[in-house]
Each structure stands twice: as C-alpha cells, then as structure tokens.
Amino acid sequence: xxNALNLRGAAYGQIGExxxxxxxxxxxxxxxxxxxxxxxxxxxxxxxxxxxxRAFADYDQALKIEPRYSAALIGRGxxxxxxxxxxxxxxxxxxxxxxxxxxxxxxxxxxxxxxxGEHAKAVDDFDNALGFRSEAGAVYQxxxxxxxxxxxxxxxxxxxxxxxxxxxxxxxAWALRG
Numbered sequence: 001x002x003n004a005l006n007l008r009g010a011a012y013g014q015i016g017e018x019x020x021x022x023x024x025x026x027x028x029x030x031x032x033x034x035x036x037x038x039x040x041x042x043x044x045x046x047x048x049x050x051x052x053x054r055a056f057a058d059y060d061q062a063l064k065i066e067p068r069y070s071a072a073l074i075g076r077g078x079x080x081x082x083x084x085x086x087x088x089x090x091x092x093x094x095x096x097x098x099x100x101x102x103x104x105x106x107x108x109x110x111x112x113x114x115x116x117g118e119h120a121k122a123v124d125d126f127d128n129a130l131g132f133r134s135e136a137g138a139v140y141q142x143x144x145x146x147x148x149x150x151x152x153x154x155x156x157x158x159x160x161x162x163x164x165x166x167x168x169x170x171x172x173a174w175a176l177r178g
C-alpha cells in the first residue's frame with residue numbers, strides 16, 4: 001500500500017532512520033508513480049542527509065505531477081535560497097503562498113528579499129510569519145536586521161530584544177541590540 005509506505009517512511013524520517021525512510025518512499029513511488037507527496041517526502045530526507053541535488057530532482061518531479069503542491073514549492077524554494085538564487089526562491093515561495101499561507105514560506109521568502117536588499121518586503125513577510133508564531137526568535141532577529149537597513153532603529157531594537165527574550169543565550173541578538 002503506497003499510502004502506508006509513505007506514512008511509515010515519514011515516521012522513519014522523523015526519528016532519523018533515513019535509509020529505512022528512503023526505502024519506504026522508493027517502494028511507495030514504485031507502487032504509485034504519480035505519488036507526488038512521496039517524492040516531496042523523499043526530497044526532504046535527501047536534504048536532511050546532505051543530497052540537495054537529489055532533493056531538487058524529487059521536488060521537481062513532485063511539481064511536474066502537482067504544480068501547486070505547496071510543500072514541494074517551499075522545499076525547492078529553500079534549495080534555490082541555499083544556492084543564492086533568490087529570485088527563483090521568491091518565485092517558488094510566492095507560488096506556495098498563493099496555495100496556502102505558511103509561516104515558513106513567509107520567513108524564507110523574507111530572507112530572500114533581505115538578501116536582495118528589498119528590506120520593506122522582507123519586513124512585511126517577517127510580520128506575516130510572526131502572525132502565526134509570535135515567539136519565533138529567528139524571525140524577530142531577521143526582521144531587526146531589515147529594520148536596521150531601513151534605518152528604523154527603535155523597531156530594530158525592539159525586534160532584537162524579542163529575539164533575545166525568545167532565546168536568552170542568543171548572543172548575536174544581544175549584540176545586535178547593543
């Protein structure tokens with residue numbers, strides 16, 4: 001049963017049993033070649049085990065089958081971001097957000113906007129991400145960096161304080177606040 005194999009593969013992936021997870025995803029895909037969720041799940045395991053090229057190919061395959069599958073769009077967008085191809089990352093993450101609002105997509109798209117120097121757009125995305133999880137220290141820290149670039153020093157100070165409160169041993173947030 002492809003669905004059972006995919007589910008068990010996801011469980012193996014969560015506990016770090018990557019070889020078993022890959023075996024189950026491979027079997028699920030063999031049983032049901034159009035199973036786009038299994039391709040995306042296998043891609044995630046490839047990413048976690050240090051094989052971004054294989055992950056990229058699987059995200060591509062998932063999107064050939066289901067072009068609006070947000071998990072694959074987010075995953076591929078993050079690979080583009082890791083490769084410093086921020087325009088492509090923004091494209092995939094924006095498509096994912098058209099399908100469904102997702103704090104991870106907002107955060108990562110914000111990081112790409114930030115890397116491209118589009119700090120106002122980055123701040124908007126970070127605010128959207130914080131609407132889902134107001135205690136996310138990494139989001140506050142990234143937002144503070146963009147606020148600094150926009151010369152909004154008081155807002156940046158507040159954001160760095162929130163980042164430091166979320167994770168008191170975050171020395172970078174404390175240093176940025178200073």
